Amino acid sequence: MLEIKAINNTYSKSAIDLILNIQQKEFNVPITIEDQPDLMQIEEFYVSSGGNFWGAFINGELLGTIALVKFDENAAAIRKMFVKKEFRGKEHNIAQKLLDILIAFCKENGIDEVYLGTVSILKAALRFYERNHFKIIEKQSLPAKFPVMSADNIFCFLDLKS
Incomplete structure (x- = not known):
């Protein structure tokens, strides 16, 4: 049974283990x-x-994460969108459920501009964002306060006003 909930510092070690494993071992970032x-x-x-910051759990195991950094009054950046390899895809639909919860949070909290940065090798992630109506934008089109991560080389924007 999938459970998605907001997580805090008590989950830092689990989040670090999940995320670093995907970044370093799976994608060689x-x-x-x-x-x-x-x-x-x-x-x-x-x-x-x-x-x-939300976590997706099955039987108490952290299998996915997504985070939102609010960097302006009505703008925020998605960070830390990761799902354990064995739980990706339509069967579990974890990434979609995580994104849906984040978007609902944005709408409830007056955030109507959502940005993200990713790396070009994450092709499936990019297709996922495009399916969810994100548009690819140039780095110079990002708001001045957007928190750029050094590894990111592709940037996306979702307008929740429309």
Whole structure:
């Protein structure tokens, strides 16, 4: 039974294990925990600014994450969208459920501009965002306050006003 819930610092170790494994071992992205201190400070980095961090669990095991960093009055960035390889795809639909919860949170909290950065090697992720009405935009089109991650080379935007 899938359960999606907001998570806090008590889940940092589980989130780090899941995310680093996918980044480093599966996709060979040269990124370390030192590059992502936000994962050790979920409440301070995501929640206190008006965003949130969610985890997808089956039988208590963390299988997926998605986070939202609010960086302006009505704008936020999606971060840390990861699903364990064995649980990807339509059968479990975890990524879609995580994104749906994040979008609902945005609508409830007056966030109508959602941005994200990703890396070009994550082809399936890019197709997923495009299916969910995100548009690819140039890096120079990002808002000045957008928190760019060094590894990201593709950027997307979703307008929730329309």
